[in-house]
Amino acid sequence: MKTNFKLLLMCCIISFTACETNDAPVNEAETAIDNQEVVPEKSLTAKNSTVSNENALRTAVASAVAGDIIKISGTINLTKTLELAKSGTSSSKITLTGGVLNCSGLPSGSWGVKVNGSYWNITDMTIRNAPDCGLVFQIGGYNYVYNVTTSYNGDSGLQIYNGGHNNYILSCKSNDNYDAANAGENADGYACKLSAGKNNVFEKCSANHNSDDGWDLYGQPYSVTIKNCTASNNGFGSNGDGNGFKLGSAGQKVAHTVTNNTATNNLAWGYDGNGNTGRITITGSGGSGNKKGLFTRLY
Numbered sequence: 001m002k003t004n005f006k007l008l009l010m011c012c013i014i015s016f017t018a019c020e021t022n023d024a025p026v027n028e029a030e031t032a033i034d035n036q037e038v039v040p041e042k043s044l045t046a047k048n049s050t051v052s053n054e055n056a057l058r059t060a061v062a063s064a065v066a067g068d069i070i071k072i073s074g075t076i077n078l079t080k081t082l083e084l085a086k087s088g089t090s091s092s093k094i095t096l097t098g099g100v101l102n103c104s105g106l107p108s109g110s111w112g113v114k115v116n117g118s119y120w121n122i123t124d125m126t127i128r129n130a131p132d133c134g135l136v137f138q139i140g141g142y143n144y145v146y147n148v149t150t151s152y153n154g155d156s157g158l159q160i161y162n163g164g165h166n167n168y169i170l171s172c173k174s175n176d177n178y179d180a181a182n183a184g185e186n187a188d189g190y191a192c193k194l195s196a197g198k199n200n201v202f203e204k205c206s207a208n209h210n211s212d213d214g215w216d217l218y219g220q221p222y223s224v225t226i227k228n229c230t231a232s233n234n235g236f237g238s239n240g241d242g243n244g245f246k247l248g249s250a251g252q253k254v255a256h257t258v259t260n261n262t263a264t265n266n267l268a269w270g271y272d273g274n275g276n277t278g279r280i281t282i283t284g285s286g287g288s289g290n291k292k293g294l295f296t297r298l299y
């Protein structure tokens with residue numbers, strides 16, 4: 001409660017002092033009671049399974065142990081948030097791979113997939129049409145995300161916050177995310193903001209045509225690494241900020257590492273420090289066609 005109050009206070013201060021954005025704190029599904037079904041663990045031996053419907057997927061995920069490989073076949077229509085609450089180990093991860101998760105049937109305000117566990121590999125899949133964010137990491141860490149597309153979600157495509165740490169996001173795509181309820185004010189391609197933990201890395205990812213920003217590190221208290229990534233055509237929402245890479249916010253002094261990226265045809269800036277006075281290291285990064293210009297407020 002005390003922490004919540006402090007966080008709220010911090011957010012209020014940030015939103016009063018921010019120069020440009022008023023991204024709201026995230027406040028939806030994370031407060032929901034965990035109502036994930038409990039499936040008894042019959043064995044601790046790793047297993048491979050292929051699932052093609054929601055029940056089978058939920059059973060496999062709820063009973064997952066280190067080393068499990070859960071393969072999604074085809075498109076699964078989810079009816080509530082899929083929670084990855086179990087954890088693998090550093091030497092034996094849990095893999096969730098393949099297929100499409102269509103989240104259009106979820107209740108209003110729901111995330112598509114919520115990862116509170118650690119040591120997951122999430123690979124080669126599409127997560128789309130969630131009412132809120134598509135794929136959210138919090139609390140846990142050491143998750144690896146490869147070749148995942150998050151698109152047409154009602155808030156950011158992929159979000160890391162609330163302590164999520166040491167996540168490595170590689171060769172992913174995030175596009176056409178749009179929060180219609182706020183006329184596009186919040187839906188970024190990748191949001192690593194407000195309260196994410198340490199050592200989150202994005203590499204070879206693209207964010208195209210999201211309603212707000214390509215990347216958003218608003219309020220993020222620890223350094224984030226973004227390398228060999230591309231942000232293009234972001235800011236289509238009428239309230240969207242439209243920065244390719246938003247690298248913090250006012251009142252912050254956080255040195256992010258931004259290397260070899262490209263920002264193209266975004267509505268506002270290619271790279272915006274947004275009031276973050278940390279020494280942001282930008283090397284080998286450029287772009288063109290950003291309406292306001294390439295770099296601003298980088299200190």
Ligand SMILES: [Ca+2]
Nearest residue numbers: 028132133155
């Ligand atoms: Ca949201």
Ligand SMILES: [Ca+2]
Nearest residue numbers: 021185212241
């Ligand atoms: Ca915004």
Ligand SMILES: [Ca+2]
Nearest residue numbers: 188212213216
């Ligand atoms: Ca944003």
